[in-house]
Amino acid sequence: MVLRIKKQSDGVHIFNLNNERGAAVISADGSLIEINMDDIEFSIAQKHYLENAKYMEA
Numbered sequence: 001m002v003l004r005i006k007k008q009s010d011g012v013h014i015f016n017l018n019n020e021r022g023a024a025v026i027s028a029d030g031s032l033i034e035i036n037m038d039d040i041e042f043s044i045a046q047k048h049y050l051e052n053a054k055y056m057e058a
Helices: 039-055
Strands: 002-006 011-014 023-026 032-035
Touching: 002 039, 011 039, 023 039, 032 039
Parallel strands: none
Antiparallel strands: 002 011, 011 023, 023 032
């Protein structure tokens, strides 16, 4: 899975670049705001974000 993770004012936007329908918005602490992914995609995306959030620019 190839993810694009981008911080926005309304939360963190995560896009699955392998699936044009796969998208999610989460808060900075990783809690779900909005989702258009299946549960497995989201759990992988959330894990990647939480592991790498400290390296992302504000």
